[in-house]
Amino acid sequence: AQTVTQSQPEMSVQEAETVTLSCTYDTSESDYYLFWYKQPPSRQMILVIRQEAYKQQNATENRFSVNFQKAAKSFSLKISDSQLGDAAMYFCAYKFSNTGNQFYFGTGTSLTVIP
Amino acid sequence: GAVVSQHPSRVICKSGTSVKIECRSLDFQATTMFWYRQFPKQSLMLMATSNEGSKATYEQGVEKDKFLINHASLTLSTLTVTSAHPEDSSFYICSARDQSSGANVLTFGAGSRLTVL
Numbered sequence: 001a002q003t004v005t006q007s008q009p010e011m012s013v014q015e016a017e018t019v020t021l022s023c024t025y026d027t028s029e030s031d032y033y034l035f036w037y038k039q040p041p042s043r044q045m046i047l048v049i050r051q052e053a054y055k056q057q058n059a060t061e062n063r064f065s066v067n068f069q070k071a072a073k074s075f076s077l078k079i080s081d082s083q084l085g086d087a088a089m090y091f092c093a094y095k096f097s098n099t100g101n102q103f104y105f106g107t108g109t110s111l112t113v114i115p
Numbered sequence: 116g117a118v119v120s121q122h123p124s125r126v127i128c129k130s131g132t133s134v135k136i137e138c139r140s141l142d143f144q145a146t147t148m149f150w151y152r153q154f155p156k157q158s159l160m161l162m163a164t165s166n167e168g169s170k171a172t173y174e175q176g177v178e179k180d181k182f183l184i185n186h187a188s189l190t191l192s193t194l195t196v197t198s199a200h201p202e203d204s205s206f207y208i209c210s211a212r213d214q215s216s217g218a219n220v221l222t223f224g225a226g227s228r229l230t231v232l
Binding site: 033035037042043044045046047050089091093095097102103105106107108110 | 149153156157158159161164206208210219220221222223225226228
């Protein structure tokens with residue numbers, strides 16, 4: 001079974017600093033997708049970044065980047081130059097590329113940005 | 116990009132009544148939509164997969180007679196909470212994937228907060 005683990009229920013970062021959120025997953029598959037979603041206080045889930053498992057290069061989206069370690073089944077999110085608007089719940093998610101449409105979500109990490 | 120609209124955003128109802136929540140894909144067709152339930156400060160729990168033109172697929176432990184799902188068109192899925200009780204109070208979120216784009220990305224609605232008195 002696919003599982004996604006986020007071991008940090010809460011994290012905090014000083015504004016303008018960098019923070020890394022951890023995510024590990026368990027799968028026996030070789031072809032899959034990984035995602036980080038953000039859920040701000042508005043509760044609207046927003047895609048932050050995604051990574052295809054077959055790509056060795058780490059995905060980046062402006063201030064957001066990932067450290068994808070396939071062998072270790074690790075997919076951490078780095079937020080650089082943290083802004084107040086980054087404060088949110090962050091969910092790591094996994095999708096097996098060829099099995100239906102099911103996404104598996106981690107339990108989330110609540111990020112606080114300190115002014 | 117793909118947009119999913121969910122309505123209502125908040126609903127309060129009396130115990131024993133039924134509540135319908137709508138989920139629409141605004142600029143794409145979605146043969147499959149997903150309904151999640153989220154408790155405070157917890158992750159999303161997949162309740163069911165809504166399939167256009169056929170029966171929904173429910174996750175283990177989710178009562179299909181309690182949570183009725185209808186996916187009558189390629190852009191609309193509805194979740195009806197029947198005979199609602201206070202324990203059904205929760206945040207319900209729908210999502211869909213724009214399969215035509217080839218992107219393996221879920222787009223979420225803004226969610227619906229249900230409060231059952």
